[in-house]
Amino acid sequence: MLKNGKLEKLKYVGHVVAAEVLQKFVSSKTARISDVASGTGLVGEQLKTLGYETIDAVDCSTEMIEIARAKNIYENLYVQWIGGGKRLSFDDDTYDVIVCAGGFFGNGLKSDSFNEFVRVVKPGGFIVITMRAMWLDLEPNYNNGKLERDMQQLEKEGFWKLMEKDIRYKGGTCESIVTFVHRVC
Ligand SMILES: C[S@@+](CC[C@H](N)C(=O)[O-])C[C@H]1O[C@@H](n2cnc3c(N)ncnc32)[C@H](O)[C@@H]1O
Structure with a gap:
């Protein structure tokens, strides 16, 4: 955003939004949650504050996982490529919820x-x-509607159903x- 001739840095709130949206759909605080592309654990921190008890983390970066581990909010932490x-x-059907905040980005x-x-x-x-x-718009793997078409294809094949799409802020x-x-079928 341009303000007074300067480039004003916009605040990133994806992790806050993710936790708020999850809370809207998942009332059980004992739901087993996987925070994928967890990074340093910002989503986990938000979810803990909201009272969720059982959260695992997955990220491809050992460094990120170790920062997240030090926060003592996750039950299990995994370094894995997604x-x-x-x-x-x-195993199949392990989790009640996957939450992914900021995992879809340039080259993500x-x-x-x-x-x-x-x-x-x-x-x-x-x-x-x-x-x-x-x-x-910017990521070639997502733009011109590709990411959403791929989501819709999975819905057509009966794997999941879109419950909400929203743009905030x-x-x-x-x-x-x-x-x-999405809700898994
Ligand atoms: C922008 S950070 C988001 C972190 C956190 N979820 C948040 O909201 O702050 C993106 C994370 O995705 C991870 N990542 C990117 N591509 C990945 C992949 N293919 N498999 C697993 N993790 C990946 C990166 O290591 C990084 O920690």
Whole structure:
């Protein structure tokens, strides 16, 4: 945003939005949650504050996972690559919820991660994705509607159903964040 001739830095709130949206759909505080592309654990911190008790973390970066581990908010932490045909080390139907804030970005996760998401989340469980809205235009793996078409294809195939798509903070001092909530079939 341009203000007084200077570039004003917009505040990133994807992790806050992710926790708020999750809370809207998941009332049980004992729901088993996987925070994928967890980074340093910002989402986990928000969820703990909201009272969620059982949260695991997955990220491809050992460094990020070790920072998150030091916060003592996650039950289990895993260094794993998500997508690219890699199978996550979790059994089918392990989690009630996957939350992914900021994992979809320039050169980040791709839609080839969705199959594993729906495999490890129980039927009736939720997959909450939040991302900076700008990446829907800027990232070649997502733009021209590709990311959403891939989501819709999985819905057509009966794997999940879109419950909510929203864009928050359009303008103002926070970055626009797009949220997708799917329910696993
Ligand atoms: C922008 S950070 C978001 C971190 C955190 N969720 C948050 O809201 O602050 C993106 C994270 O995704 C992880 N990541 C990117 N691509 C990944 C992949 N293919 N598999 C696993 N983790 C990945 C990075 O290591 C990084 O920690």
